[in-house]
Amino acid sequence: MTDRAAPPFAVDPTALRQAVADTLGPLAKRVDLVLDEITVTVTAADYMKAALTLRDAPECRFDQLIDLCGVDYSEYRNGAWDGPRYAVVVHLLSLELNQRVRLRVFAPDDELPVVDSLMDVWPAVNWFEREAFDLYGIVFEGHLDLRRILTDYGFIGHPFRKDFPVSGEVEMRYDAERQRVIYQPVTIEPREITPRIIREDNYGNLH
Template sequence: MDEALDKLGSHVADRLGPKVLGFKVTLGELTLDTEPTHIPAVIEFLRDDEACRFGCLIDICGVDYPEREARFEIVYHLLSPWLNHRIRVRAKTDARSPVPSIVSLFPAADWFEREAYDLYGILFSGHPDLRRLLTDYGFQGHPLRKDFPLTGFVELRYDDELKRVIYEPVNLQQEYRSFDFLSPWEGMDTAIPGDEKAGEARDRSDET
């Protein structure tokens, strides 16, 4: 399998030339790197070339590396049902530089690109309707970025008196707990929460 994927990677690199920055086969998977501006040309070639025939778009997703100048990777996964091959195409970008949309090549890319925009803030030029998909209207920030706080900025709930959804600052109801990770049957200095009666029973047995 690795030999066949390596041959396929060489074929794509030879045909596309400088549009392919490199490719590698790792753990039975072929990964191809390119520049964002070349994404439509690369994807179209992979779809239409007789040696590739990647006619099924499986997924488009983002990856965040905040320590890099081009902090995002936009990753495309394609399947060739006819040749039983899969390929991963990657391109690096930042929060300001848009990646060309491939909705015209694969209509299924519509919601995948909207998801990447919503959760990472990755921009797609030429997208017919680039707006949030999973977060609420008026949501601030992009929740899958590594610098986004785990608690978020606001919380929402339905107010029964006002009969509408309201937004409030995040309020953690539970205090921070320090866990000792000891076995509940060994070494605990205090009773397990909810097991206080067991301690009282032991005390009474000791007195008798």
């Protein structure tokens, strides 16, 4: 039995990192290679231009957006993080060159995180940006239909933020007398969620 051959056009990660760094030049704040994965970090001001370069440059040709998500760094490294709180992370794929890259941008304002929308670069980003807006409150400037996609239209807050309460803030129910859906403060009573094996010294007679 012979070893499976490497896929065609597979690129050495070190060589790809250098090619991406050379192509982006000053548009990239840093280009990291960790575990054979490349992460490009750019400023919000250079985000759109860097995205267009990664899509169109001959050495890159990242024609497909695989994923976009938000990140809340407020508790990163047990609170030791001192950079901007919110980031947007994009995963890109070049079908032609069989290579991948991760693009990361930090929103400069923690109170109102705003970055450019990439809908004009990769239209498939539409629902991904709506999800990041819904869950993290990140605003994508230039998005033509930026509204919630997972939570209800009347939902208050952004549930993937680290400071969002575990039980939420409001709940929705159908009121039979009013014959409509109403919102009210959460009525879930606090409960113990620590596993018994941790909170009870002799649980299961384990010694």
